[in-house]
Amino acid sequence: MCGIIGLHLRDPDLYPRLGQLLDTMLAGAVERGPDAAGIAVYGDRERVPEGHSAVSVLGAPDDPAAALGQLLPAVTASRAGATTVITAAVDPEALAAAVRSVAPEAKVVGIGSELVVYKDIGNPRELAETYDLASAHGWQGLAHTRMATESAITPEGSHPFSVGRDLCLVHNGSFSNHATIRRALRHEGIEFDSENDTEVAARFVAACLADGDDLEKALHRLGQEFDGFYTLLVTTADGFAVVRDEIACKPAIVAEHPRWVAMASEFRSLAELPGISQARVFEPDPGKVYAWQR
Amino acid sequence: MAALSNHPDDTASPQDSARDGAGVHTVDLTTATVRTLNAELHAPTARRYRVLSPRGAHAVAVGVDDELDIHVEGDVGYYCGGMNQGGTIVVDGSAGPGLAENMMSGTVRVRGDASQSAGATARGGLLVVEGTASMRCGISMKGVDIVVGGDVGPMSAFMAQAGRLVVCGDAGDGLGDSIYEARLYVRGKVGALGADCIEKEIRDEHRSELAELLTAAGMTDLAGDPAALAEFRRFGSARRLYHFTSERSGSY
Numbered sequence: 001m002c003g004i005i006g007l008h009l010r011d012p013d014l015y016p017r018l019g020q021l022l023d024t025m026l027a028g029a030v031e032r033g034p035d036a037a038g039i040a041v042y043g044d045r046e047r048v049p050e051g052h053s054a055v056s057v058l059g060a061p062d063d064p065a066a067a068l069g070q071l072l073p074a075v076t077a078s079r080a081g082a083t084t085v086i087t088a089a090v091d092p093e094a095l096a097a098a099v100r101s102v103a104p105e106a107k108v109v110g111i112g113s114e115l116v117v118y119k120d121i122g123n124p125r126e127l128a129e130t131y132d133l134a135s136a137h138g139w140q141g142l143a144h145t146r147m148a149t150e151s152a153i154t155p156e157g158s159h160p161f162s163v164g165r166d167l168c169l170v171h172n173g174s175f176s177n178h179a180t181i182r183r184a185l186r187h188e189g190i191e192f193d194s195e196n197d198t199e200v201a202a203r204f205v206a207a208c209l210a211d212g213d214d215l216e217k218a219l220h221r222l223g224q225e226f227d228g229f230y231t232l233l234v235t236t237a238d239g240f241a242v243v244r245d246e247i248a249c250k251p252a253i254v255a256e257h258p259r260w261v262a263m264a265s266e267f268r269s270l271a272e273l274p275g276i277s278q279a280r281v282f283e284p285d286p287g288k289v290y291a292w293q294r
Numbered sequence: 295m296a297a298l299s300n301h302p303d304d305t306a307s308p309q310d311s312a313r314d315g316a317g318v319h320t321v322d323l324t325t326a327t328v329r330t331l332n333a334e335l336h337a338p339t340a341r342r343y344r345v346l347s348p349r350g351a352h353a354v355a356v357g358v359d360d361e362l363d364i365h366v367e368g369d370v371g372y373y374c375g376g377m378n379q380g381g382t383i384v385v386d387g388s389a390g391p392g393l394a395e396n397m398m399s400g401t402v403r404v405r406g407d408a409s410q411s412a413g414a415t416a417r418g419g420l421l422v423v424e425g426t427a428s429m430r431c432g433i434s435m436k437g438v439d440i441v442v443g444g445d446v447g448p449m450s451a452f453m454a455q456a457g458r459l460v461v462c463g464d465a466g467d468g469l470g471d472s473i474y475e476a477r478l479y480v481r482g483k484v485g486a487l488g489a490d491c492i493e494k495e496i497r498d499e500h501r502s503e504l505a506e507l508l509t510a511a512g513m514t515d516l517a518g519d520p521a522a523l524a525e526f527r528r529f530g531s532a533r534r535l536y537h538f539t540s541e542r543s544g545s546y
Binding site: 249253266 | 349350352369388390391409410429
């Protein structure tokens, strides 16, 4: 199973309600994935102040801000469950490099200037409280509830996979040739944090975007390379995209409204969104990429 | 592809379960659980039911085994009307995957759209989707009649064994893949046919059957319009895959 939810807000008046709306959506996805949950929030200036970057870390040392503060300006660190979010007034890659230098054993699981990622194992409702999801504001967010199939129940194996600047990918399904593609990507020098099949897709998309592809093209390329079944939601600093494989046995429902675009694994998660009765609600066609731009 | 429409405004009564003067038992799913609803339907104390505010809940009105009238006012999730036997279930909204799965008899009608696998493995009864149905509509149908007012998605009537499927709109690719004896009628465009599914001549007896099915589905305007009936095409099994032979393995 696994449950996916995502919300892309078009109306700035809704930005303060992002977390509350996501929290309601998440409630409809809990039974689909009780093993773990992760969230990503874009544009929350309380969590990533203007001019700062954020790096989400698993296995961070107790007081990462102390060591980082000697290298970088305006460092803060806050812990929520397994995830520690570190911010600093430098660009995201510099912050990630500094984190790796002071805590080489820690794993960076989110990096960006718009984005904060939290992931952990456990009941999604409890994790939403741990992450203080309801208080989040911003213009876009997504969450995933995991029913583990292809790798162990660990924080590293939880979604979302965020392996490029402001990039997030969540997945319902599994890939059957991920080991082959992982080997090929490793051969190109790309490093992995887990044995999870979804991480391979995230690294692949990140590599396509680094090649200059847009999100739509990257997901078409993914469809040509990956075997298996999937519904994917991929978000970037300005994009929101949904794709299903050609057989499309994994569910997905999209609702498009003048004030927002939302997708979820089931209608249950969309039922409480403001104005849902005026939204255009549809199931994505097999193999077709649906993308929205900010 | 299925465009799932929206639930009407919530008009739930404050009580979760109540009987009005006309003997209609009302269950409000904002306060009652689906388990409570289905327990009531399995040991019914009324003949008519209203189900309020389902909001995409799963397994609404599953396993009905009596001639009950059940009116669901809103959108439902997975498996609504599954295993129905004798019930007349109307959903005033849209339905998620597995609608009326394995229905034996009775009627399930959805006024909006249905997600994938509507009528899967159903052995009897009538399933009506007034809007569109998504992929794999009628997969492995075994005797049910399905009438869809709009389109059906790819791979519909896959491995269909018996029954009739009427599609008033278009059908996606792979229609009737590995079909046995089910009969398919499509008014609109049809994508690439699945393995062993062919177009067949439509004779007077088929037009009569089609008119009967449309009438049973309440689409009497269409049923009484000879010009509209003439637009339907018939599809069924070429019966080449009944017995496996290696020469035909490429057809699978």
